[in-house]
Amino acid sequence: MKDYPHVEEPEMELLKQGYVLKGNWKKEFFKNNNPLVLELGCGMGEYSVGLAEKYLEKNFLGIDIKGARMWQGAIESLEKEMKNVGFLRIRIDWIEMCFAENEVDEIWITFPDPQLKKRRGTKRLIHPEFLKRYASILKKDSPLHLKTDSQFLHGFTLGVIAAAGHILEDSTNDLYNDDTKREHMEIKTHYEQIYLDKGLPITYLKFRLKS
Numbered sequence: 001m002k003d004y005p006h007v008e009e010p011e012m013e014l015l016k017q018g019y020v021l022k023g024n025w026k027k028e029f030f031k032n033n034n035p036l037v038l039e040l041g042c043g044m045g046e047y048s049v050g051l052a053e054k055y056l057e058k059n060f061l062g063i064d065i066k067g068a069r070m071w072q073g074a075i076e077s078l079e080k081e082m083k084n085v086g087f088l089r090i091r092i093d094w095i096e097m098c099f100a101e102n103e104v105d106e107i108w109i110t111f112p113d114p115q116l117k118k119r120r121g122t123k124r125l126i127h128p129e130f131l132k133r134y135a136s137i138l139k140k141d142s143p144l145h146l147k148t149d150s151q152f153l154h155g156f157t158l159g160v161i162a163a164a165g166h167i168l169e170d171s172t173n174d175l176y177n178d179d180t181k182r183e184h185m186e187i188k189t190h191y192e193q194i195y196l197d198k199g200l201p202i203t204y205l206k207f208r209l210k211s
């Protein structure tokens with residue numbers, strides 16, 4: 001992917017020196033001023049590609065540490081000559097080194113590992129420490145969306161939102177049995193399709209961070 005124009009794989013050393021795209025994603029990478037939407041833990045990137053095909057007026061950036069998975073979305077979007085989707089291969093823990101304050105307009109977190117073991121709780125992409133990082137790059141009142149098959153993670157997130165005073169805007173523990181949320185059923189991630197094939201319910205929630 002090194003030569004792909006729409007994939008970034010910055011090393012930590014480069015980020016430490018000051019990443020050239022930080023604060024400049026819209027202008028320098030997407031060459032427009034459209035809203036910037038991140039998908040965290042994008043895996044093979046099909047959700048970012050799907051959203052980008054549907055919402056041409058927004059820019060989508062899939063983020064994951066696993067290059068082999070990400071390559072699938074990267075090659076598909078390259079072959080389709082899509083201009084509003086890209087990929088960033090980093091640890092999400094470094095996200096503040098990649099984006100400036102107020103640079104991001106929306107965040108999707110799709111089927112993150114629930115990290116069921118207590119000692120791994122801080123690795124959850126929805127842990128309050130991660131939410132602090134997102135708060136420092138998200139525009140005020142911007143939405144975060146979480147889709148997961150894990151009822152535990154769904155409940156954990158509702159608890160985090162309530163405890164911190166964030167604003168819950170939408171929530172269901174069975175998305176595909178809620179006709180009012182058809183919009184979020186149209187595009188499915190790789191893991192989402194696997195869980196649906198097994199007949200498992202998918203949960204969804206949307207919230208905003210308190211300012």
Ligand SMILES: C[S@@+](CC[C@H](N)C(=O)[O-])C[C@H]1O[C@@H](n2cnc3c(N)ncnc32)[C@H](O)[C@@H]1O
Pocket residue numbers: 040041042043044063064065066069090091092093110111112113125189190191192
């Ligand atoms: C269970 S997979 C879900 C992939 C995809 N969203 C889907 O639904 O098919 C979780 C993904 O999150 C990524 N991930 C988890 N923690 C991460 C972190 N701290 N930094 C970057 N990627 C991370 C993993 O590499 C993996 O690809």
